[in-house]
Amino acid sequence: MEDEGSGDRRRAAEALVSPPPRAKTVTIPVARDFIIPHAADQCRCSGFEVAEEGSPTGSSALGPASAGGGVPCEGALQDTPDYIRRSAARHRVAPLELFSSASPPPAGLGAADAVASSAKCHATEGEAVGGRQPQETRVDKSDCWGISEQQYGVLLREEEECRKLLDDLMAENELKTRECREAQESLRDLRMELMRKSMHVGSLASAVEGQVKEKSRLCQLLKALGEKFMVLKSEHQNLRQESLEYRKCVLDASQMSATIQRYVNQYVSLECEFKDLKEKFNEEAKERKDLYNKLIELKGNIRVFCRCRPLNADEIAEGASSAIDFDLAKDGELIVRGHVSSKKTYKFDSVFSPEEGQESVFEKTMPYAISVLDGFNVCIFAYGQTGTGKTFTMEGIEGARGVNYRTLEELFRIIKEREGTFLYEITVSVLEVYNEQIHDLLMTGSQPGATTKRLEVRQVAEGVHHVPGLVEARVTNMNEAWEVLQTGSKARVVGSTNANEHSSRSHCIHCVIVKGENLMNGECTKSKLWLIDLAGSERVAKTDAQGERLKEAQNINKSLSALGDVISALATKTSHIPFRNSKLTHLLQDSLSGDSKTLMFVQISPNENDVGETLCSLNFASRVRGIELGQAKKQVDIGELSRYKLMVGRAKQDSKNKDAQIKSMEERIQILEAKNKTKDLLTMNLQEKIKELESQLLVERKIARQHVDNKIAQDHLQKQHGMKEENSYSRSPMAERNLNSTAEKAAAPKDLGGISKQMFSDSNTDTYSFKQLMSLGDEKENDPEAAVQLPPTTKARRVSLCNGGAHQRPLNPASRRTSLIPLPRRNSLLPMPVAKPAAAAAAVLPLDKITENLSSPPLCSPPAVSNDKGSRSRRINSILRRSLQKKVVIRPSLAAQAGKKAAGAAAARGTDSARRAARRVPVSDGAGGQRYSRTGTRSGGGATSDQNIAAPLLLKKPVEI
Numbered sequence: 001m002e003d004e005g006s007g008d009r010r011r012a013a014e015a016l017v018s019p020p021p022r023a024k025t026v027t028i029p030v031a032r033d034f035i036i037p038h039a040a041d042q043c044r045c046s047g048f049e050v051a052e053e054g055s056p057t058g059s060s061a062l063g064p065a066s067a068g069g070g071v072p073c074e075g076a077l078q079d080t081p082d083y084i085r086r087s088a089a090r091h092r093v094a095p096l097e098l099f100s101s102a103s104p105p106p107a108g109l110g111a112a113d114a115v116a117s118s119a120k121c122h123a124t125e126g127e128a129v130g131g132r133q134p135q136e137t138r139v140d141k142s143d144c145w146g147i148s149e150q151q152y153g154v155l156l157r158e159e160e161e162c163r164k165l166l167d168d169l170m171a172e173n174e175l176k177t178r179e180c181r182e183a184q185e186s187l188r189d190l191r192m193e194l195m196r197k198s199m200h201v202g203s204l205a206s207a208v209e210g211q212v213k214e215k216s217r218l219c220q221l222l223k224a225l226g227e228k229f230m231v232l233k234s235e236h237q238n239l240r241q242e243s244l245e246y247r248k249c250v251l252d253a254s255q256m257s258a259t260i261q262r263y264v265n266q267y268v269s270l271e272c273e274f275k276d277l278k279e280k281f282n283e284e285a286k287e288r289k290d291l292y293n294k295l296i297e298l299k300g301n302i303r304v305f306c307r308c309r310p311l312n313a314d315e316i317a318e319g320a321s322s323a324i325d326f327d328l329a330k331d332g333e334l335i336v337r338g339h340v341s342s343k344k345t346y347k348f349d350s351v352f353s354p355e356e357g358q359e360s361v362f363e364k365t366m367p368y369a370i371s372v373l374d375g376f377n378v379c380i381f382a383y384g385q386t387g388t389g390k391t392f393t394m395e396g397i398e399g400a401r402g403v404n405y406r407t408l409e410e411l412f413r414i415i416k417e418r419e420g421t422f423l424y425e426i427t428v429s430v431l432e433v434y435n436e437q438i439h440d441l442l443m444t445g446s447q448p449g450a451t452t453k454r455l456e457v458r459q460v461a462e463g464v465h466h467v468p469g470l471v472e473a474r475v476t477n478m479n480e481a482w483e484v485l486q487t488g489s490k491a492r493v494v495g496s497t498n499a500n501e502h503s504s505r506s507h508c509i510h511c512v513i514v515k516g517e518n519l520m521n522g523e524c525t526k527s528k529l530w531l532i533d534l535a536g537s538e539r540v541a542k543t544d545a546q547g548e549r550l551k552e553a554q555n556i557n558k559s560l561s562a563l564g565d566v567i568s569a570l571a572t573k574t575s576h577i578p579f580r581n582s583k584l585t586h587l588l589q590d591s592l593s594g595d596s597k598t599l600m601f602v603q604i605s606p607n608e609n610d611v612g613e614t615l616c617s618l619n620f621a622s623r624v625r626g627i628e629l630g631q632a633k634k635q636v637d638i639g640e641l642s643r644y645k646l647m648v649g650r651a652k653q654d655s656k657n658k659d660a661q662i663k664s665m666e667e668r669i670q671i672l673e674a675k676n677k678t679k680d681l682l683t684m685n686l687q688e689k690i691k692e693l694e695s696q697l698l699v700e701r702k703i704a705r706q707h708v709d710n711k712i713a714q715d716h717l718q719k720q721h722g723m724k725e726e727n728s729y730s731r732s733p734m735a736e737r738n739l740n741s742t743a744e745k746a747a748a749p750k751d752l753g754g755i756s757k758q759m760f761s762d763s764n765t766d767t768y769s770f771k772q773l774m775s776l777g778d779e780k781e782n783d784p785e786a787a788v789q790l791p792p793t794t795k796a797r798r799v800s801l802c803n804g805g806a807h808q809r810p811l812n813p814a815s816r817r818t819s820l821i822p823l824p825r826r827n828s829l830l831p832m833p834v835a836k837p838a839a840a841a842a843a844v845l846p847l848d849k850i851t852e853n854l855s856s857p858p859l860c861s862p863p864a865v866s867n868d869k870g871s872r873s874r875r876i877n878s879i880l881r882r883s884l885q886k887k888v889v890i891r892p893s894l895a896a897q898a899g900k901k902a903a904g905a906a907a908a909r910g911t912d913s914a915r916r917a918a919r920r921v922p923v924s925d926g927a928g929g930q931r932y933s934r935t936g937t938r939s940g941g942g943a944t945s946d947q948n949i950a951a952p953l954l955l956k957k958p959v960e961i
């Protein structure tokens with residue numbers, strides 16, 4: 001609609017600017033019923049000029065529509081419903097506009113008013129047309145007059161035509177007016193309707209407006225929701241993304257957890273491994289430490305423990321810091337931060353930080369206590385600058401006892417533990433070295449600082465120094481021991497210095513002597529335990545000591561420097577060690593020169609202001625640690641040792657004497673044994689000889705019998721021919737005997753045994769020794785006459801030997817010499833070529849049978865011998881005697897065998913003495929067998945059965961053999 005309006009206005013403006021090709025004047029009758037303003041507007045807009053000239057028809061001149069190019073107004077008027085529709089449509093489109101711009105004519109306003117307003121309007125338009133007309137005329141006049149005239153004619157025709165047209169139009173106008181009226185009415189209705197509709201539309205519009213508002217609100221809401229949705233969507237998207245990521249993360253996490261689990265497992269296994277390794281390491285470290293300790297022990301080094309005290313309240317108040325670095329230090333190491341950012345590291349056997357208490361210090365000191373009870377000398381001393389805690393370490397304080405107390409406690413604990421296997425005796429001495437003088441602190445009446453009896457160090461034995469006159473208090477339990485130590489400590493000289501309120505002004509020495517006896521093996525030991533709290537070294541200028549304190553400090557420093565000299569000499573292994581330069585070193589000589597286990601506590605201060613003194617102490621301690629004393633020795637108690645030595649000496653002497661006796665006896669035994677051996681040999685020879693002789697005798701007997709038979713035969717023949725040679729034969733007394741008598745056969749050996757027994761066992765009777773017999777035999781053998789010189793008793797016995805005393809016939813040389821058996825020659829002892837069975841048979845023949853046989857002459861004797869009858873009988877007698885003698889000789893050999901048997905039995909028993917006793921059996925004098933053994937055992941009581949058997953067989957005078 002607006003476009004349409006603006007198009008109309010544009011066309012109207014064009015019509016004004018560009019004049020029509022020719023001027024046209026239209027006269028419209030004035031008389032008109034009414035003018036429809038819209039229609040007029042329409043006409044004007046369409047480029048038609050309406051000229052009201054007051055004509056009744058009210059005709060108006062309208063330009064051709066074609067000329068203006070617009071829609072002819074005429075058509076528009078004719079198409080009223082279309083116009084109304086358009087108008088209605090316009091109103092419908094903008095009903096509110098309609099109401100505002102085209103307000104309905106007020107009620108009561110008639111058609112006349114409408115016409116009037118219309119006329120007014122036309123008048124305005126006329127003026128406008130009139131205004132342009134003179135301008136057009138001026139153009140016509142000046143330019144083309146001729147043309148105007150032609151045009152005028154044309155115009156007149158046109159006027160004519162227009163009049164006609166106007167008439168038509170008037171008629172039509174009337175018609176239209178009617179229609180207009182009708183249309184007005186309908187328009188009114190329509191207006192009413194429109195109004196209603198408008199109202200309805202208004203309500204609808206307000207409703208719509210509400211709806212629109214609602215809609216816009218909803219739209220906004222929707223938009224907001226949309227935005228929210230978008231936000232949520234994006235959030236959702238994000239969350240989804242996140243969830244995906246989380247899922248991925250969860251996956252990763254599970255993977256990671258698996259990895260972690262794996263790592264955890266690995267960690268656990270590694271931890272186990274680590275634990276094992278740690279344990280192994282600890283074991284190795286322990287072993288290494290033990291080995292190191294053993295090495296040190298073997299070397300006999302002085303062990304050094306370093307202890308640092310904590311900063312005291314004053315030092316903390318002054319803001320002093322620690323110069324010792326314990327954090328970086330390894331086990332047994334100590335780092336001192338110097339003044340100039342330099343660090344110095346020291347190594348000791350143990351280092352105790354300020355936090356470590358008395359227990360941990362003693363834990364490492366304890367093995368020394370056990371060493372004392374094992375019989376080793378032990379020396380524990382504390383060294384260091386004044387106020388660094390020497391007394392604290394050694395003595396301690398109430399509630400934190402030091403090494404002294406704990407060591408004694410441990411000693412008594414172990415003593416109790418070893419009760420039954422060891423016996424201990426403990427004595428305690430307390431002394432001090434004050435101003436180079438030794439004082440006994442247990443001396444009655446000794447007060448701190450009071451002058452007591454001066455003591456000196458004396459060497460009592462090689463490597464043993466002692467202080468004679470020192471009180472040694474015997475203690476049996478810890479309470480007593482502690483009481484004694486306390487008594488001594490109380491008597492010690494203590495003074496106040498700038499460095500320490502209770503500074504020790506003397507070297508305090510506790511000496512614990514432990515005498516031990518091993519009840520199992522009787523070993524006795526006497527060991528010493530020195531517990532020494534040295535006085536502290538101090539810089540006199542620093543402590544500002546004066547008077548007595550200065551003197552004390554000088555003496556302390558002097559003795560400590562003497563100790564330093566000794567340490568240096570020991571470290572450099574100098575031949576001369578200046579132990580005697582001070583009382584302290586003199587006292588410590590035993591502990592510092594070997595035979596002892598020595599432990600030194602070097603006490604230091606953590607204060608950075610004391611770093612100079614600390615370094616001095618540490619350097620000193622390092623030198624001490626390097627000293628090798630050699631392995632400590634067990635201290636065997638000398639008193640007991642000498643007693644034992646004496647006993648051993650006596651025992652040795654006794655055993656020497658006994659050995660000498662034994663030796664001499666053994667020599668005698670050896671001699672006797674040698675003699676026995678020779679006798680045995682002789683006996684064997686004789687036995688062999690007897691055998692030979694017996695066999696020879698048998699042969700000779702046979703020969704003799706044969707000879708006798710021959711003789712008998714000869715006698716018989718000679719009887720017949722005259723007994724010429726009857727007296728030439730004399731029968732041997734022995735031949736008279738009945739050789740076949742069995743009773744005699746049996747009695748003969750018995751008698752022989754009885755005789756021999758009687759002969760050798762009867763100590764009161766005068767008997768012949770074997771030698772005599774032998775010599776006799778020999779004599780008789782060599783000198784048959786000697787037999788005559790034998791005493792009658794001997795003869796009688798000899799006879800009894802031959803015939804058992806049954807036939808005692810006086811022996812005379814003649815009868816002997818008339819024996820049929822010839823005496824054997826010397827060489828006849830050699831084995832004879834006789835038949836062995838015969839010889840064997842002869843060997844078993846009894847002695848009486850031999851004599852019997854002797855009566856018969858040998859059957860085939862050698863002619864040289866057999867012819868000499870007297871010598872033959874002598875020979876037989878001699879053989880018989882020797883045979884008897886041999887029998888006798890056999891007895892001692894039997895006794896010797898019995899002795900040997902006893903020796904064998906003794907050897908089997910494995911006892912030397914018994915063997916000796918057994919060996920001595922044959923050599924005893926036979927008088928009851930009294931001297932058989934060295935242990936004094938007599939055969940009568942405790943001798944063995946062999947000895948008992950052998951004893952009666954012994955010769956009374958074996959030595960004479």
Ligand SMILES: Nc1ncnc2c1ncn2[C@@H]1O[C@H](COP(=O)(O)OP(=O)(O)OP(=O)(O)O)[C@@H](O)[C@H]1O
Binds near residue numbers: 309391392393
């Ligand atoms: N490890 C420690 N822990 C706690 N306090 C300590 C320790 N060491 C020493 N002290 C304290 O330091 C002070 C000095 O110690 P102590 O008297 O033992 O020194 P000292 O070396 O014996 O001195 P001096 O040589 O002058 O006799 C004491 O009060 C003691 O209690």
